[in-house]
Every structure is written in structure tokens, then in C-alpha cells.
Amino acid sequence: MSANFFYTIEVIANGLMTGVMYSLVALGFVLIFKASGVFNYAQGVMALFAAMTLVGIQSGQVPFAHLINVIFGTHLDKFGWEVPTFIAIILALLVMIGFAFIVERYILKHLVNQDPIILFMATIGLAYFMEGFGDLMWGSEIKKLDVGLPQGGNVWLESATAGWADGFYGFYLDNLDMWATAIAIVLVASLIAFSNYTKTGRALRAVADDNQAALSVGISLRTIWVIVWSLAGFVALVAGIMWGAKSGVQFSLSLIALKALPVLMLGGFTSIPGAIVGGMIIGVGEKLFEFAIGPYIGGATENWFAYVLALLFLVFRPQGLFGEKIIERV
Amino acid sequence: MFYRESGDFKTTYAKDTQTFPIKLDRMGYYTILAIAFVVIPTMLVMNVGGGANYWTNAILLPFLIWAIASIGLNILVGYCGQLSLGSGGFMAVGAYASYKLMTSFPDLSIFIIVLLSGAITAGVGILFGLPSLRIKGFYLAVATLAAQFFLVWMFNKVQWFYNYSASGQISAPTRSVFGFEVTGATASAEAKYLFCLVLLVGVAWVARNLTRGRIGRSWMAIRDMDIAAEIIGVAPLKTKLSAFGISSFFIGIAGALFFAVYLGAAEVGEAFGIQKSFLLLFMVIIGGLGSIFGSIIGAAFMVLMPVLLKNIMVGQLNWATDIAAHFEFVFVGALIIIFLILEPHGLAQLWRLLKEKLRLWPFPH
Numbered sequence: 097m098s099a100n101f102f103y104t105i106e107v108i109a110n111g112l113m114t115g116v117m118y119s120l121v122a123l124g125f126v127l128i129f130k131a132s133g134v135f136n137y138a139q140g141v142m143a144l145f146a147a148m149t150l151v152g153i154q155s156g157q158v159p160f161a162h163l164i165n166v167i168f169g170t171h172l173d174k175f176g177w178e179v180p181t182f183i184a185i186i187l188a189l190l191v192m193i194g195f196a197f198i199v200e201r202y203i204l205k206h207l208v209n210q211d212p213i214i215l216f217m218a219t220i221g222l223a224y225f226m227e228g229f230g231d232l233m234w235g236s237e238i239k240k241l242d243v244g245l246p247q248g249g250n251v252w253l254e255s256a257t258a259g260w261a262d263g264f265y266g267f268y269l270d271n272l273d274m275w276a277t278a279i280a281i282v283l284v285a286s287l288i289a290f291s292n293y294t295k296t297g298r299a300l301r302a303v304a305d306d307n308q309a310a311l312s313v314g315i316s317l318r319t320i321w322v323i324v325w326s327l328a329g330f331v332a333l334v335a336g337i338m339w340g341a342k343s344g345v346q347f348s349l350s351l352i353a354l355k356a357l358p359v360l361m362l363g364g365f366t367s368i369p370g371a372i373v374g375g376m377i378i379g380v381g382e383k384l385f386e387f388a389i390g391p392y393i394g395g396a397t398e399n400w401f402a403y404v405l406a407l408l409f410l411v412f413r414p415q416g417l418f419g420e421k422i423i424e425r426v
Numbered sequence: 427m428f429y430r431e432s433g434d435f436k437t438t439y440a441k442d443t444q445t446f447p448i449k450l451d452r453m454g455y456y457t458i459l460a461i462a463f464v465v466i467p468t469m470l471v472m473n474v475g476g477g478a479n480y481w482t483n484a485i486l487l488p489f490l491i492w493a494i495a496s497i498g499l500n501i502l503v504g505y506c507g508q509l510s511l512g513s514g515g516f517m518a519v520g521a522y523a524s525y526k527l528m529t530s531f532p533d534l535s536i537f538i539i540v541l542l543s544g545a546i547t548a549g550v551g552i553l554f555g556l557p558s559l560r561i562k563g564f565y566l567a568v569a570t571l572a573a574q575f576f577l578v579w580m581f582n583k584v585q586w587f588y589n590y591s592a593s594g595q596i597s598a599p600t601r602s603v604f605g606f607e608v609t610g611a612t613a614s615a616e617a618k619y620l621f622c623l624v625l626l627v628g629v630a631w632v633a634r635n636l637t638r639g640r641i642g643r644s645w646m647a648i649r650d651m652d653i654a655a656e657i658i659g660v661a662p663l664k665t666k667l668s669a670f671g672i673s674s675f676f677i678g679i680a681g682a683l684f685f686a687v688y689l690g691a692a693e694v695g696e697a698f699g700i701q702k703s704f705l706l707l708f709m710v711i712i713g714g715l716g717s718i719f720g721s722i723i724g725a726a727f728m729v730l731m732p733v734l735l736k737n738i739m740v741g742q743l744n745w746a747t748d749i750a751a752h753f754e755f756v757f758v759g760a761l762i763i764i765f766l767i768l769e770p771h772g773l774a775q776l777w778r779l780l781k782e783k784l785r786l787w788p789f790p791h
Contacts, residue, residue: 203763210766224755400579424653
């Protein structure tokens with residue numbers, strides 16, 4: 097076995113784990129799209145906002161400190177206490193649930209029965225709003241998020257596999273990525289269990305299947321929407337924690353949402369397993385492409401590879417891997 | 427109260443099918459043209475109130491150029507119903523095409539260069555439009571992101587496009603039309619303004635007449651329901667690709683102008699990033715999907731609002747610029763949501779409703 101072979105395996109493993117991180121964002125999209133037919137562009141910004149809120153609460157920042165200072169000439173900055181991580185996560189989750197209520201009450205309720213494209217644009221507006229709002233509330237500087245997850249490469253794995261081939265120094269895998277993978281698996285398993293074995297979960301699936309019929313058997317659409325957006329907020333919080341711990345809480349986090357789009361297209365907009373598999377294909381694909389072909393054409397191919405792959409794939413299978421077959425009637 | 431069609435008799439078919447059938451509309455249109463072509467350039471030349479350069483650069487040029495681009499995108503999204511998030515990439519194609527043409531053919535008139543850049547962009551647009559025959563709706567929107575990211579990456583990495591310059595930037599040399607310089611550092615404000623204005627009027631005129639003719643009707647048929655349109659004999663291939671081509675042609679012109687006339691020097695990731703695609707989409711939504719007039723006021727709104735907000739918050743209230751920038755995001759986002767809730771058809775629809783009311787005035791019905 098040559099070193100190149102092991103390096104390829106390492107690239108694939110890293111790609112798989114990056115893909116899982118993409119899937120975390122994509123999951124939120126799928127949840128909302130299934131239940132309300134809304135293509136929620138704001139999912140990435142929700143992850144950013146959740147992570148910012150978490151850091152803000154954790155470090156005891158005063159919300160809107162900059163704004164208050166500039167209006168009243170005060171010099172507020174921090175409350176001076178630190179909130180334990182677990183409580184901070186609970187509080188951040190409550191904020192996201194409150195956010196879900198607000199979205200339902202002030203946006204979705206007024207846009208019932210509009211074209212999907214109008215709803216999509218509304219979520220773009222929501223994304224802009226939250227981006228500005230989050231920055232106003234917590235400040236726009238890059239923040240460090242530390243929730244106690246191990247960072248850096250896994251030393252044990254690296255030293256155990258070193259010397260398997262000449263010139264091979266062992267597998268370099270990031271601890272955080274491995275944690276993210278484990279958490280994603282738990283998250284998906286619990287989401288599937290939730291939608292299959294609880295009453296609310298069944299109601300969610302009923303709405304996803306046919307909202308008119310669900311309405312007629314007494315399921316409240318508005319409650320369902322709040323639940324779904326809260327769930328998406330929860331997924332966004334998890335994604336925000338993972339991405340925030342990996343690369344810091346900053347604006348570029350919201351751009352990950354864009355990377356989740358080709359993931360969705362590959363997997364199909366309506367399938368939770370699709371989001372996971374799609375994420376892995378994209379993750380492995382872009383890492384392998386960058387590893388094998390990137391150096392010859394200038395590198396940084398990760399910027400566009402996912403989109404082009406999804407584009408080519410869709411030409412042959414327009415509904416994605418696991419999406420429901422698109423049937424159009426005149 | 428004078429806004430009536432009664433008494434305004436049409437005796438020929440040409441008169442019956444004219445763009446502005448109501449006399450007051452026609453007069454208003456000619457007045458606006460007169461102001462745009464005579465009054466504003468005169469004011470710029472005489473430098474009324476000082477700061478002609480500021481006004482041209484902060485408001486007039488961006489408005490004219492974005493209006494061209496937004497007419498282009500409106501043809502694709504508003505008339506043909508193909509959602510596109512790749513317009514920033516197409517603008518970059520226009521910009522780099524004009525740069526390559528300007529540096530390769532120094533004697534060519536800038537007017538021809540801009541049109542050729544549009545044509546090149548149209549070619550690229552048709553290429554990226556091909557998947558639209560298989561992919562629809564949101565899937566297509568994401569597919570157009572491929573165009574956005576791939577094109578920006580390509581202009582960054584392939585050195586031939588920026589003539590192997592060390593900084594990776596492109597900068598516009600001085601070029602003129604009819605002896606007047608319109609690009610480069612020495613070009614005067616009024617020449618730049620008039621050049622963009624002529625192109626905007628041309629583009630709007632062509633777009634308006636295309637959209638009310640056969641080709642525009644086939645676009646709308648595809649938009650409303652493509653399968654039904656196909657059954658009644660509208661060829662989807664020709665229709666969709668023509669929409670992509672013509673839309674990209676206009677967006678390419680706008681990209682060329684944005685780089686050559688407005689910016690002067692550009693770096694692709696910064697000048698034509700994904701943010702520009704969204705900005706353009708917002709102009710089209712706020713202005714009104716499926717309306718040429720809407721595209722123009724949408725562009726005006728999105729260009730003026732940040733300037734206004736900045737003037738109020740930074741100039742009057744002395745806030746820090748970053749807080750003002752965050753507020754801008756909040757305002758834009760909130761405005762888009764409010765618009766979609768109150769009037770999903772945009773400013774153009776409000777204008778239509780107002781005219782409807784004016785016709786009946788002073789009676790309620």
C-alpha cells in the first residue's frame with residue numbers, strides 16, 4: 097500500500113465529515129420545506145444568529161450594547177458574569193423558539209397561499225434582517241465559541257496509523273469533526289424517531305403530505321409551523337455550535353447556507369436521509385476533486401465544485417437522489 | 427383630474443397599440459426624457475450646487491447601470507419565470523469581456539465594445555441556461571449559483587482574463603465615443619452620465635417592445651405554466667434560451683458599464699460577488715416582477731435608500747459607520763418582507779393602482 101493510497105483515504109474521511117457539517121445546515125432546510133413548502137434561505141443566518149446568541153449569553157454581553165452606547169452615550173459592554181455552557185445553550189434555544197413564534201406571527205401568517213417564490217424571497221429578506229439584527233444585538237466582531245468540545249487533530253489516531261506506508265505520517269482527523277459526525281447521527285436518529293413515534297411528529301408528517309387534508313382533520317397549521325421553525329432553530333443552533341467551534345462565529349458562517357443548497361439538490365428537498373447522503377457526496381466530491389485535480393487548475397475549486405456537481409447531477413435526475421418524483425399536471 | 431382616456435380618440439392601429447395610450451402618460455414620459463437628457467446634463471456641466479462628481483458617482487451612474495441590469499433580470503425572472511441567482515457572475519462576464527476588448531482593440535468605439543460584451547455575456551447566459559430545460563423552480567435557482575461561483579472563480583484564477591497583471595485587478599483605460607471620453611480617470615461626469623443614459627433608454631425601449639410582442643408573450647406563457655405553453659405550441663427550448671440570452675445581454679451591458687464607466691478598476695470577487703446577485707433580485711422584487719417601469723424604480727429605490735440612510739445616520743446622527751451598515755441590512759430585510767406582505771407585485775403595482783384611482787377620481791368607483 098502506498099502513501100498516496102492512505103492520503104486518498106484520509107481525504108475521503110475528511111470529506112465525509114465536512115459533508116456531515118453541510119448536512120447539519122441542510123437538515124433545517126428539509127424540515128421547513130417538508131412542513132410548510134417554504135424554501136428557507138435564512139437557515140444559514142439562523143445558524144449564525146444562534147451561535148452569536150450563544151456566545152453572547154455565555155460571555156454575559158449586554159444585548160444591543162453598541163446601539164445603546166451610541167444613542168445614550170453610555171459605555172455598556174458586559175454584565176460581568178459568565179453563564180455556564182449548558183444553561184446558555186438552553187437560553188439560546190429559547191431565543192430560537194421565540195424567533196419561530198415571531199416568524200410565524202409576523203411573516204408566515206400573512207403570506208399564506210402566496211407563490212413559493214414569494215415565500216422564498218421573504219426568507220431572503222428575513223436573512224438580511226437577521227444578519228443586521230444579529231450584528232446590532234451582539235456586535236459584528238469575530239467571536240470564539242467554546243462549548244468544551246475537544247479541538248485539534250486526534251493524536252492517538254495519528255500515532256497509531258503512522259508508518260503504515262513509507263512517507264505516511266498517520267491519519268490526520270479533527271476531533272471536532274468526529275464529534276460533529278457523532279452528534280449529527282444522534283440528531284438525525286432522534287428527528288426520525290420524533291417524526292415516526294410521537295403525535296406531534298405524525299402531525300408534522302401529515303402536514304407535509306397534504307396540508308389541506310391535515311387541516312381538515314383538525315391539525316392546526318399555525319402550531320405546526322411554530323414547531324417546525326423551532327425545530328429548524330434547534331438544528332440551526334447545533335449547526336451554529338459546530339461551525340462556530342470549528343471556524344469562529346463570523347459572517348462567513350451564513351455563507352455555509354449556500355453550500356447546503358447543492359447538498360439539498362443532490363439529496364432532494366424533501367428527504368432527511370437525502371440531506372445526509374447528499375452532504376457526504378458533496379463533501380467527499382469536493383475534497384477529492386481539490387486533492388486530485390485542484391492543483392492543476394489553480395486550486396480553490398471548493399468554491400464552485402459542489403454547485404457544478406449538483407447542476408450536472410440534476411440534469412439527469414431533476415428531483416435529486418431521494419426526492420419525490422415531480423409530477424406536473426396541466 | 428386630467429388623467430382620462432376619454433376624448434383621446436385613436437384613428438390608426440399604430441396609435442391604438444402605442445406604449446403610452448393616455449395623453450398625460452405620454453407627456454410625462456417626454457418630460458422625464460427631456461429632464462434626463464437636457465436639464466440634468468446642463469446642471470452637471472454648470473455644476474449647480476457643487477459636487478457634480480459626487481452626485482454622478484453616488485446616485486446617477488449606479489442608478490442607470492443597475493436599472494439596465496434589473497431590466498435584464500426582470501426579463502428572466504419576471505417575464506419568463508426562471509429564477510436566477512447568477513446575475514453577479516454574468517455581470518462579471520460583461521466586465522471582463524469589455525476589458526479584454528478594450529485592451530485588444532484600442533481603436534474600437536466604447537459603444538461597440540459595450541454591445542459586444544453584452545453579446546458575449548448572452549452566449550455565456552445561453553450556455554448556463556441550457557439546464558433550465560430539465561431543471562425547474564428552486565432547483566434552477568441553485569443551479570444558477572453554479573454560474574455565479576464558477577465564473578467568479580474562473581476570472582480569479584485564469585490570468586489571461588486580467589492580462590496577467592500582478593494585482594489580479596482589471597482597470598479601464600481611457601476610451602471615447604464620438605470624441606468624448608467616457609471611461610478612464612479623465613472622463614467628465616456628464617459624458618459618463620449621458621453614455622449610460624442613452625444605453626438605459628435603448629435597453630428599456632427594446633425590452634418594452636420585446637415584452638409586448640410575440641416573444642414576450644411566449645415568455646409569459648412559459649412562466650405561467652410551461653407544460654400548458656408547450657401544448658399550445660410554444661417551443662420551450664427557443665423561449666427559455668431566448669430569455670436567458672436577452673436577459674444576459676442586458677446584464678452583460680450593465681456589467682461592462684459598471685466596471686468601465688462606474689468603477690474604473692475592479693476585482694471580481696469584490697465587485698461581482700453573490701451579494702450583487704441578491705441586490706439585483708431585490709431591485710426586481712421591490713420594483714415589481716414583470717414590469718419594465720418597475721425594474722427602473724426598483725433600481726432607483728435600492729440605490730437611493732442606502733445613500734439616504736447613510737446620510738441620516740452617519741451625517742446627521744453621527745453614528746459609527748458599522749452600526750449604520752447593520753441598520754441598512756435590517757432596513758432592507760424588513761422592507762422586502764413588508765413589501766411582499768403588503769404588495770407582492772412591487773412598486774409598479776402601487777403605481778398602477780394609483781393610476782386606476784386617478785382615472786376614476788373624484789368618484790370612488
